[in-house]
Amino acid sequence: MSTSTPRTLFEKVWQQHVVTEPAGEPTILYIDLQLVHEVTSPQAFEGLRLSGRPLRHPERHVATVDHNVPTTSIADRLVIADQIANAQVGALRKNCADFGIELFDVQDADQGIVHMIGPELGLTKPGMTVVCGDSHTSTHGAFGALAFGIGTSEVEHVMATQTLPQSKAKSFLIQVEGGPNGSLPAGVTAKDIILDIIGRIGTDGATGCVIEYSGSAIRALSMEGRMTVCNMSIEAGARAGMIAPDDTTFAYLNGRRYAPKGAAWDQAVAHWRSLATDPGAAYGRELHIDATRLAPSVTWGTSPGMVTSIDSSVPTLDQARSEADQKSFARAYEYMGIRPGTPIQEIKVDAVFLGSCTNGRIEDLRAAAKVVNGYHVAGAVRAMVVPGSQAVKRQAEAEGLDRIFKSAGFEWREPGCSMCLGMNPDILSPGERCASTSNRNFEGRQGRGGRTHLLSPAMAAAAAITGHFTDVRSWNFKS
Amino acid sequence: MQPINILTSIAAPLPLPNIDTDQIIPKQFLKRIERTGYEDFLFYDWRRIQDGPDAGKPDPTFVLNKPEFSGAQILLAERNFGCGSSREHAAWAIAQFGFRAVIAPSFADIFFSNAGKNGIILAALSEAEVQTLIERCTANPKHRITVNLEAQTVSDEQGFQAGFPMDPFRKHCLLNGLDDIGLTLLHEDKLNAYESQRQNAFWLDPKPLNA
Numbered sequence: 219m220s221t222s223t224p225r226t227l228f229e230k231v232w233q234q235h236v237v238t239e240p241a242g243e244p245t246i247l248y249i250d251l252q253l254v255h256e257v258t259s260p261q262a263f264e265g266l267r268l269s270g271r272p273l274r275h276p277e278r279h280v281a282t283v284d285h286n287v288p289t290t291s292i293a294d295r296l297v298i299a300d301q302i303a304n305a306q307v308g309a310l311r312k313n314c315a316d317f318g319i320e321l322f323d324v325q326d327a328d329q330g331i332v333h334m335i336g337p338e339l340g341l342t343k344p345g346m347t348v349v350c351g352d353s354h355t356s357t358h359g360a361f362g363a364l365a366f367g368i369g370t371s372e373v374e375h376v377m378a379t380q381t382l383p384q385s386k387a388k389s390f391l392i393q394v395e396g397g398p399n400g401s402l403p404a405g406v407t408a409k410d411i412i413l414d415i416i417g418r419i420g421t422d423g424a425t426g427c428v429i430e431y432s433g434s435a436i437r438a439l440s441m442e443g444r445m446t447v448c449n450m451s452i453e454a455g456a457r458a459g460m461i462a463p464d465d466t467t468f469a470y471l472n473g474r475r476y477a478p479k480g481a482a483w484d485q486a487v488a489h490w491r492s493l494a495t496d497p498g499a500a501y502g503r504e505l506h507i508d509a510t511r512l513a514p515s516v517t518w519g520t521s522p523g524m525v526t527s528i529d530s531s532v533p534t535l536d537q538a539r540s541e542a543d544q545k546s547f548a549r550a551y552e553y554m555g556i557r558p559g560t561p562i563q564e565i566k567v568d569a570v571f572l573g574s575c576t577n578g579r580i581e582d583l584r585a586a587a588k589v590v591n592g593y594h595v596a597g598a599v600r601a602m603v604v605p606g607s608q609a610v611k612r613q614a615e616a617e618g619l620d621r622i623f624k625s626a627g628f629e630w631r632e633p634g635c636s637m638c639l640g641m642n643p644d645i646l647s648p649g650e651r652c653a654s655t656s657n658r659n660f661e662g663r664q665g666r667g668g669r670t671h672l673l674s675p676a677m678a679a680a681a682a683i684t685g686h687f688t689d690v691r692s693w694n695f696k697s
Numbered sequence: 698m699q700p701i702n703i704l705t706s707i708a709a710p711l712p713l714p715n716i717d718t719d720q721i722i723p724k725q726f727l728k729r730i731e732r733t734g735y736e737d738f739l740f741y742d743w744r745r746i747q748d749g750p751d752a753g754k755p756d757p758t759f760v761l762n763k764p765e766f767s768g769a770q771i772l773l774a775e776r777n778f779g780c781g782s783s784r785e786h787a788a789w790a791i792a793q794f795g796f797r798a799v800i801a802p803s804f805a806d807i808f809f810s811n812a813g814k815n816g817i818i819l820a821a822l823s824e825a826e827v828q829t830l831i832e833r834c835t836a837n838p839k840h841r842i843t844v845n846l847e848a849q850t851v852s853d854e855q856g857f858q859a860g861f862p863m864d865p866f867r868k869h870c871l872l873n874g875l876d877d878i879g880l881t882l883l884h885e886d887k888l889n890a891y892e893s894q895r896q897n898a899f900w901l902d903p904k905p906l907n908a
């Protein structure tokens with residue numbers, strides 16, 4: 219291919235990582251960084267041992283514990299009462315020691331959800347390929363990295379070869395235009411942008427694609443917001459989501475532990491700037507979104523695509539797009555214990571979960587604390603804040619956000635995945651309804667029989683205070 | 698990986714779209730560090746009565762609990778099968794339960810690749826074709842379907858015949874039960890050359906020395 223052909227961000231990153239393109243086989247793609255956690259790695263390490271293969275590049279692997287660690291106290295985390303979970307964490311400790319991988323353990327100052335610590339430590343950088351045995355690896359695409367989730371056999375493949383056989387995905391441009399300087403309407407956040415996109419294209423709308431997000435509204439987002447958008451790319455079925463690196467990206471990275479320093483920093487920035495999509499490059503597919511007409515979103519069903527805005531109602535059967543959708547709608551009404559046509563604001567919640575790799579960052583906690591400040595959680599609502607990482611927790615405590623949450627009646631927890639997937643003791647009881655800032659509202663995701671509604675941090679905070687879904691656009695802020 | 702080519706079996710219909718990996722294997726079973734023993738956890742919650750006095754007992758209305766479908770090696774489902782989490786445990790549970798093929802109109806990407814690495818054929822047919830098979834197998838649980846990987850076809854004894862797409866490399870691996878890692882390592886010379894050619898590209902290192 220001639221170098222003058224305009225290329226997309228995805229094509230550039232892809233081409234820089236092609237090891238070989240053997241005839242009749244998928245491309246062998248080099249992987250710069252593999253993030254490892256306790257749940258999807260034990261069988262991969264075991265596979266290496268059984269085959270006698272070494273782990274090729276320990277320095278390109280970084281591990282943490284997040285999915286099944288309790289969030290209650292450090293003592294509960296050091297020795298987990300659930301013995302199977304404890305054994306799994308123990309296996310990760312042993313595997314990291316045996317294979318020479320750096321591990322950020324529960325007591326470590328840099329522990330956190332795997333998709334939080336990569337960016338925080340500056341491990342994730344523009345133009346890299348990043349994988350992890352976790353579908354929300356797409357988060358790292360916010361930096362202009364090609365980042366995607368893989369299964370355990372592939373985790374082992376990367377450990378053994380630092381590569382993956384891959385067929386090239388199609389490119390899909392989603393351009394989101396905001397108001398002046400990319401501004402979003404009041405109360406609308408990155409979470410609402412991505413929920414709107416998933417609602418529009420469906421949970422398999424981007425299957426086989428790598429999405430590139432662009433447009434003024436994306437440019438105007440902080441890195442935190444961009445990570446929220448890329449994080450949920452998988453919920454639209456995409457292989458990955460990417461955003462071209464720019465000054466916002468560089469400002470976030472500069473000075474982080476594993477970011478290049480001095481002259482090397484300038485050299486790296488020069489390289490990173492060359493990654494943006496060339497003018498005139500073609501995409502396989504395009505979608506344009508006018509963000510000025512977005513409203514805060516809330517999911518009502520059991521798939522992230524079952525989403526509507528706070529000022530509307532649970533859709534009725536005749537609003538389903540197909541017969542298959544009608545069947546899913548009917549099943550979702552039943553599982554969610556919700557009647558079609560119910561105004562969203564009339565739906566009451568029992569629990570509120572603020573956290574996860576989607577919305578467990580400092581900016582998310584600030585937005586929620588702003589709503590909560592001066593109020594108290596409604597009657598019987600159980601509300602919980604689980605910072606995504608130790609770094610976020612420290613920062614929030616330095617800003618006094620923990621005090622705002624605690625005095626409003628929220629629990630303030632230790633970092634981890636927690637109620638995002640309920641592998642640890644943080645789960646919903648059957649029938650309990652939760653306003654959650656996480657990313658999946660599948661049946662049983664937060665606990666068997668639990669009913670999950672996805673929404674932004676500010677909207678979750680408002681629901682905690684009033685006890686039902688509430689339009690944050692008309693919130694009476696006391697701070 | 699066990700090689701596979703032609704499979705003839707009765708098929709269990711699960712006529713729902715967007716069956717996610719949280720349903721295929723709920724999270725509580727992801728704490729195990731073993732690679733085997735997942736068969737009993739497949740569709741764990743769907744296989745059990747959820748509320749009432751019989752909560753926790755097998756739900757006789759769920760397809761995998763019906764004796765007439767026991768021994769089915771083919772699973773039939775609707776659009777976007779296997780969406781959600783990347784957990785390969787979903788593919789392990791399906792394979793260890795005894796399924797060797799899933800037929801649906803479409804599959805989620807990560808599940809697609811996980812299934813391939815566990816000797817499971819994923820046959821994507823059109824919505825209408827899948828509906829036909831679901832109807833026939835629901836009406837008659839003894840109805841047998843044949844999946845032919847070599848020919849990339851699905852057929853039955855009532856004249857149903859449909860083709861499905863399959864990446865030639867994936868097909869070759871499935872037919873021969875090949876291990877991907879071994880295949881990649883055949884290109885180790887290229888890998889070494891690639892690594893030495895870009896050794897100064899520190900901006901691609903997670904932990905560059907000049908950090």
Ligand code: SF4
Nearest residue numbers: 354574575635638639
């Ligand atoms: S927070 Fe939730 S989505 Fe993110 S890595 Fe943990 S379990 Fe997965």
